[in-house]
Amino acid sequence: MFASRNLRLCTKDCMCLYVCPTGASDTETGQIDFAKCIACGACIKSCPSGAISMVPDEYPVQQRKTKSMCGTLNLISANKAQSEVIAKRIRDGTDDPVLEQLASALVRSNRLMAEDICREAGYMLPQSGNVRQLLEDLLAMEHPDDFPREAVEKLLAMMRFNE
Amino acid sequence: MKYRCGVCGYIYDDAVEAVPFDELPDDWVCPVCGEGKEGFEPMDEEEAPGPTDGPATAPEIEWEEDEGLRELSAGQLSAICSNLARGCSKQHLDKESALFTEIAEYYERHSVKAQYEGIDGILTLINKDLGTMEVGKMQAAELSDRGSLRVLTWSEKVTLIAKSIVERYRADPSFIERTNVYVCDICGFIYIGDEPPEICPVCKVPGFLILKIGRKV
Incomplete structure (x- = not known):
């Protein structure tokens, strides 16, 4: 575990500097030095702007989803992903700056919805068993040459899966 | 009143x-x-x-046998991986985040040409989704799956708003000309107006996360 500072909330009250026993919060980047942090929580308790939180090492197992619920969510996320592709074609194929702008908004909006829906359909936690299974399945499939196989292998080796 | x-x-x-x-x-x-x-x-x-919940009991829903096992499209795989990249960066797992981004970009490049085209294609999919969301909300309520109910409630609102904007644009493209376009970076809510709302009306994040979409000059 280590403490992390939300730079949007930090108002430089600097109480963390005063209470930190290891000097981990005294950095030039504004972020806490995670390597020096001993997770004592003193900075969190002292911070008047509530800008520091503890990043856990381990997360609880993600909620299980029924196959039928995932089926419904997947129908929608497939359409949102498809809408993103359509909006990209509109964006890239027009000379009208307003249509280009609206299409860009639709690209972003559909991507965000697809992400959020996929997240609720079993891919919430990067450390979940589902994600490991997905990465393993991807490795087992045939892919064109530009497939980032190494990235998948690295993730399987690096992630601390909790299921 | x-x-x-x-x-x-x-x-x-x-x-x-x-x-x-x-x-x-x-x-x-x-x-x-x-x-x-x-x-x-x-x-x-x-x-x-606040939004009204669906009826307490969902009607009997018949599912296609293979729907739950339906293969994920390249676009969905891209969205899963770009979202996992976000998740990793929230945990300060920056290397892992970059690797998920690499996979997301690969699948984005390989997203197949859509079945539909143009603004009409987007409206067709929006109308399909609104029907599926209605059913999904009842299903989620029945299962007490709060996460799914939450995402369906948000995305249904975002989709309805997008539909209203796209239809207005089709009737009169000039309504966007004199003002700005914003997208909430959390839920995808699209806002047409001079200044973004202080709080996203859909997901309630503060306005600094409602980002402006630029216009080429």
Whole structure:
């Protein structure tokens, strides 16, 4: 575990500097030095702007989803992903700056919805068993040459899966 | 008397507004999502604000046998991986985040040509989704799956607002010309207006996360 500072909330009250026993919060980047942090929580308790939180090492197992619920969510996320592709074609194929702008908004909006829906359909936690299974399945499939196989292998080796 | 926008949930309260709702001109539109006056419903004084839940019991739903096992499209794989990249960066797992981004970009490059095209294609998919979301919300309520109910409630609102904006654009493209376009970076809510709302009307994040979409000059 280590403490992390939300730079949007930090108002430089600097109480963390005063209470930190290891000097981990005294950095030039504004972020806490995670390597020096001993997770004592003193900075969190002292911070008047509530800008520091503890990043856990381990997360609880993600909620299980029924196959039928995932089926419904997947129908929608497939359409949102498809809408993103359509909006990209509109964006890239027009000379009208307003249509280009609206299409860009639709690209972003559909991507965000697809992400959020996929997240609720079993891919919430990067450390979940589902994600490991997905990465393993991807490795087992045939892919064109530009497939980032190494990235998948690295993730399987690096992630601390909790299921 | 209070009136609620059927699209984004914005509440027009006669008690605080200068003009009573009934006396607003016919071309008045919702200040949040641009829905017309006819899209507003009077609220019961007793009723708490916020979306109404679906019926307590979902009707019997028959599922295609293979729907749950349906293969994920390249676009979906890209969205899963770009979202996992976000998740990793929230945990300060920056290397892992970059690797998920690499996979997301690969699948984005390999997203196949869509079955539909143009603004009409987007509207076709929006209408399909709205039907599926209705069913999905009942299903999620039945299963007490709060996460799914949450995402369906948000994305249904975002989709309805997008539909209203796209239809307005099709009827009169000039309504965007004189103003700005924003997208909430959390839920995807699209806002057409000079300044973004202080809080996203759909997911309630602060306005600094509602990002401006630039226009080429």
